[in-house]
Amino acid sequence: MARQLAVALWLCGLSPAVAEDLIVTLSSEKVAITQKFGGADIALFGAIGRDAATVARSAGYDVVVTVKGPRGQVIVREKQQAGPVWLNLDQRKYIAIPSFIAILSNRPLADICDAEVRNKLRIGIDPLVPAQGDRTRSADPDEPDFRNALIRLRKAQKLFLEQSGVVRFLSPNLFQTEIRIPGTAPLGHYDIEVAVFAEGVQLTKGTLGFQVIKEGIEHRITDMAYQHGLLYGLMTALIAIAIGWLATVIFRRE
């Protein structure tokens, strides 16, 4: 305890400008997908702590919550006309793209800080989807179209979203928001980053996370399908022929 206090005092002494600290907590650290899963909400609460030495900020705080799903490779394809038909003829590959992105803030990001700061701190959907594309092409004028399509399509699937006004202040130092996990959300570990701003400058940030997992029968089915594929296939086939046979018994007409 004494040691922590000493560290805290030392930190304060070194950087008096960063006087705020942040405590964030979630209503749940696990989203379980079950038979009736159609989406879930997680509540996030945060408290901005301030010691006596820090001056009160006249403009108040801004909060940006960034939720990122497990990363994976994404291929964006473009259909082009080839004779009479449209085929996927061009594509770009994007690696390590979060499968889910939610940017939740108390007011529009542009009002919180300027674009340069957002890019540096990787705040917003745009900085989280780096332009990669096909590295073999030295200058790739088409690449931005693919990247834009990726962001546009993911937004349409409700897997990428940017919402302002959804972080609400309960008191000047206490805020709350809700993270909505859609039914189509990929499984895995989700990272949450909470950044506190005042007058366009980041004061402090906190990180935490949660898991989206399959539970109960869903979990057992997936496990079985991946670990014992042969047995799973045989069982499915067996169910099929059993029901097929049952139908001839039920509907037997002489």
Add this chain to the structure above:
Amino acid sequence: MQIYLPIAELPVDILVLLGMSVAVGFISGMFGVGGGFLMTPLLIFVGIPPAIAVATEASQIAASSMTGSIVYWRKRALDVKLGCVLLAGGLVGTWLGVSFFNQMRRIGQLETIIVLSYVTLLGTIGALMLVESLGAVLTARKGDKKPVKKAGRHAWYEGLPFKMRFHRSGLYVSVLPLLALSTFIGFAGAVLGIGGGFILVPALIYIFRVPTAVVVGTSLFQILFTMIATTVLHAYTNQSVDVVLALMLIVGGVFGAQFGAQAGASLRGDYFRLLLALLIFGVGLRFAFDIVAKPRDPFSVTSTETMRTETLR
């Protein structure tokens, strides 16, 4: 009412799926076809990933052909020997088809292959049937007698070796063309999620002159076993079989088929074939429209396997 599909990893409306499978089951019972060529496209249209639609539909076809096989078995309208020869080719075709399916999936062209194959297959078969059945309807209306095909005419395949006698079908033919046909159907079945009855039945009747009395039962027998093999192979090699989805399709399909069979019994033979031809041709056109029309959005996004394996840890 939503239900979560564990393998497809998305929630679907249980009533929509059951409704679809009852409707397709009705049509399949009415025409004596498996209905895969309708169900798989419908599943893709409602947002089920094509790979999962194809692999899962195989189990539904297995169920409906089980029902059909038993019915024809009881009527003794099934040539087991012919069925086994067809099955041998069918299994080879299934294995080739599943390997091809996995390969195409790896290079990201599976969807295009599925759509193009549907256009070609349904378009060709549908058009052929349409011409044939329109002719039949028109000549029947004129009151003309159909030209009776003389038995004993020699066809190209009759000189081939490895002849075998099929007593129930009254057939003495080389097994080579039979194996080639069933290999092709097994292949198409594994790639497209169809049983292939709508190709096998006309081929057996028109090319091999198998008596109509045993042709449907024999075709169902071969489809039953190839679809069991397809289900197991897909589940084993690419984990695309969704058992929850399969259960809904099977139950809906089985019930629909019973009512369809009753409705089909009162339909006249030539009109019956015309309707089926229109149906097949229509689905083919719908797919053709998909690739000929300018897409609403030329771009599409696919998450590749990395994410799936990552999330499983």
